[in-house]
Amino acid sequence: MSEPVKSRKKLSSLIYSEKARGVFAQILVTGGIAFIAWYLISNTFENLANQGIATGYSFLSLESSFGISEHMIEFTPADSYGRALMVGLLNTMKVSLLGIIFASLIGFVVGVSRMSKNWILSRIAAVYINLFRNIPVLLQLIFWYTLINNGFPSPKRALEVLPDVFLSNRGVLFPVPADHPAYFWMGVVFVIALAGVWLLRRWALARQDRTGQSFPYAWAGLALVIVSVFITYIVCGAPTEMSTPVLKGFNFKGGAKLSPEFLSLLIGLSLYTSTYIADIVRSGLQSVPKGQEEASTDLGLKPSQTLVHVVLPQASRVMIPPLTSQYLNLTKNSSLAVAVGYPDLVSLSNTTMNQTGQAIEAISIFMGVYLGLSLAISLFMNWYNKKMALVER
Amino acid sequence: MKSLKLIVGGTIAATAALSTFAMAGETVDSIKAKGYVQCGANTALAGFSAPTSEGKWEGLDIDLCHAVAAAILGDASKARFTPLTAAQRFTALQSKEVDLLARNTTWTLSRDTKVGLNFAGVNYYDGQGFMVAKASGITSATELDGATVCIEPGTTTELNLADYFRAQGMSFEPVVIENAVEAVQTFFSGRCDVYTTDASGLASYRQTAPNPDDFMVLPEIISKEPLGPAVRHGDEEFADIVRWTHIAMLEAEEKGITSANVDTFKKDSKDPGIQRLLGTTGDMGKALGVSDDWAYNIIKQVGNYGESFDRNVKAKLGLERGLNALWTDGGLMYPAPIR
Known part of the structure; x- marks a missing residue:
């Protein structure tokens, strides 16, 4: 006997419940957006297929066949x-x-x-x-x-503003140290030294909290970085060879640009x-x-x-x-x-x-x-x- | 999170909107309905497609558009032009922003397939060349090792350039600027040693130099560039009309029919071939889905291919017919029979 009454009560409470109405409205909106998205996407693919246009990302592995002037990683036209x-x-x-x-x-x-x-x-x-x-x-x-x-x-007619630094409409060319493994290790040591400075700072601040004594961690850290990188440079053989820009044919060769x-x-x-x-x-x-x-x-x-x-x-x-x-x-x-x-x-x-x-x-x-x-x-x-x-x- | 959802949703919608909603009907129907042909043209390439100082478009490619308008609508003036950079052109055609691409575009296999285009013939046979400053002392492309090269992106030029230097074992540094006019100005300023594009383009751009005599085109031609009009893949009816519009202009030149004497031919000619072309007999127009006097309209209002070539390419750039002469004069232009 009591069952139908209860369920009717439940239904009406759903209609009057602010929360239930909120959920319903959200479902409606989300569904609407999903439908529009589905419509646009399926339509796009249909149109592309009708025009015989290739789809998918497989082109990424094909050979590019064009040149790029500035690249931080190796690149030739034979790359993808x-x-x-x-x-x-x-x-x-x-x-x-x-x-x-x-x-x-x-x-x-x-x-x-x-x-x-x-x-x-x-x-x-x-x-x-x-x-x-x-x-x-x-x-x-x-x-x-x-x-x-x-x-x-x-x-x-490039301007030589500083020794071996040239200004021209090909850009600014300047000498850089020639390739040497020392520079790689200096980079590694630099990162390690930075981590060391961070630890030093933590220690210094903790000590200051404890004892009130301050420690010039900024200067100490700077010294740590400079000295450790310099020692690496000496240990790796202290390369002094430079790559300097030299005008050859059309353009400068060597150096950085x-x-x-x-x-x-x-x-x-x-x-x-x-x-x-x-x-x-x-x-x-x-x-x-x-x-x-x-x-x-x-x-x-x-x-x-x-x-x-x-x-x-x-x-x-x-x-x-x-x-x-x-x-x-x-x-x-x-x-x-x-x-x-x-x-x-x-x-x-x-x-x-x-x-x-x-x-x-x-x-x-x-x-x-x-x-x-x-x-x-x-x-x-x-x-x-x-x-x-x-x-x- | 809400903003993220919005961004993602917006991205999807924007991407999809780049394409079009459902099929908008065949291109020809839409052209008839709107009353004009929308052509994708080059932004500024004298001789092929460039606006005059009065804002009127002129050139070999522009004439082809006018001819298509004459064939479909009977009125050559019912053509409108959308200037497109090389990098924009295919997307503009794919997305139906333009009906027809008449923009010195090279016919290649991948464009004919993957890019979804249909090439409707070749209205200019070209090849890629190099332009240098005379002061550089360069006389041959083989001396270009290490050169800085200005180019337009998204062109076959860009690919041929890389291929050529690879094949020759030479290196180069590309400076890629999207707008052709900007790219050429950058070359004139001395940023690049070389500018490269199709030989016709070099002739055209050279004239925009502050002093054209300071620059020269090298003798080497490093590629084949059959330039032609393109339409969307999958609309054969429109592709046919564009193809046969070009052929009709060639046929007219071969038969000696010009815009000046076409009326006489239409009235007096007893040649069945000319009668078919001009629509006095046969149903060639009906087969194409246009009126039977389609070719008459083209010739009367635009002229034959030779007339178009002379007033555009020859008059403005001083280029001779060369490969673009009729086959009867030793060129490659060989119209298929209209029957």
Whole structure:
């Protein structure tokens, strides 16, 4: 007797339950999105099949047959499309990483100058910020590229600005130490020494907590790194042979080169992004109440200690989230490389897409890679943000 | 997480949207419905496809588009042009942004199959060459070891270049710039020792140099480049129309029919071949799915292949017919019979 009543009650309670309605709405929305996605994807494949266009990612292992000017890993036209895309990814990461470093350094200096009491300095910083921020970055890239190509002399009349350092419209050439196993081991020791410095810092901070005695771990760590790397250099035979650029035929042979494509992209991205970073730095520093600085000075901290231990930690809390988005912007803007001929991921994907006709696959690869890169930067910056966040006890 | 879902969803949707929704009907039907032919053209290649200072498009490839419009719609002016870089062109055709690609595109096996194109003939036989600055002192392509080479990406040029240097055991450094005009300007600025593309392209770009006499084209031709119009794979009806439009222009030249005298031929000619071509007898147009006076419209409004070649390639670039002469004059242009 009581059964139907109970079930009716259950049903009506489902309708009136906010939670049940919520779940139903979510199922409806998710189902709708899934249907649209399925429709688009199945349609795409049907159309591709109708036009006889190849699908799938098997093209990645085919021989690429095109040349790439700048590669951090070995690459010849006999290598595969997959390897070509890997070259592009590494080139993108190279220019993004260096761009982030330079943009941060320039941005920091300009941001601090902008707040300077020196009128001329602060005006110059203001003009710099407004100039480079308000010109589209693509135009800036093309400007730098054209400037280097037309403003610098031909290789035969290259400017030797320093001994064995040449400036020409083929880029900047400079001598580097010739290949030797010593450099590999120096790198290994460098990484080990860094780990040692980290341990040293932990020990020093722990001791300071315990006994109050401070230990200059920064200087000690620096000395540790320099001495250990130098000892490795001596032990491995202290190679002194240099690879210097020499004009042979058309071009310089030997030495290392920064191409006009790479330089214009790096300069353009760094200057453009640095203007945003400068304002972020300024807002960060201004957000720290003046009383903090005064209190710190009164407690007897030196100005450098005040900056490092009092002002910067508080300023960075304000700075990190917007800095993250600027770093992401710089990484994504590096895809403009195609305009100045730098072989980044997008440029090489475009070529691959065109030679194989598989646009969807190539685009899916580079979209996935940019998404991955951006998420990696976000994750790192979020972790750093959490670490720097105010710990309330 | 929510934003991640959005990104993933958006990515899938955007990727799929690159292609098209369901079948939009045959190309010919859509051309008749919208009233014009949408052609993918080169961004700026004098002689083949380039806008004039008044914004009117001119060139050998452009004429072919006008001819297709004349054949299908009876009005050569019903053609619109989308300028495309080499890297954009196939995606634009695949995604139906354009109906027809008339953009000095080399006919190759992989493009005819994997890339999903159908080549409807060859309207210019070309080959890849090299251009250098005269001041460099280079006189032959075999002296190019170690050279920096400016090229356009996504072209057969890029592949031939790598093949040629590999075969010769020479090295090169490519500077790849997507926009052909930018790439050429970069070469003129001295960034590269060499610019390479099809010989016709070299002749065309050389004229855009600040001082064309400072540059020269090397004698070597390192590849075969049969350039032709392409349509989407799977639309045979439209491919046939484009193919026979080109043939009709060749046939007209072979028979001596020009835009000036086509009316006389149509009225007086007793030659059954000419009568079939001009639609006074037979049902050639009906077989193609267009009106029977299709070829008459092409010749009257656009002209025959020789006229088009002379006013574009010859007049603007100073290039002779060479391989592109009719077979009767020792060239490769050999129209299939219209019957």
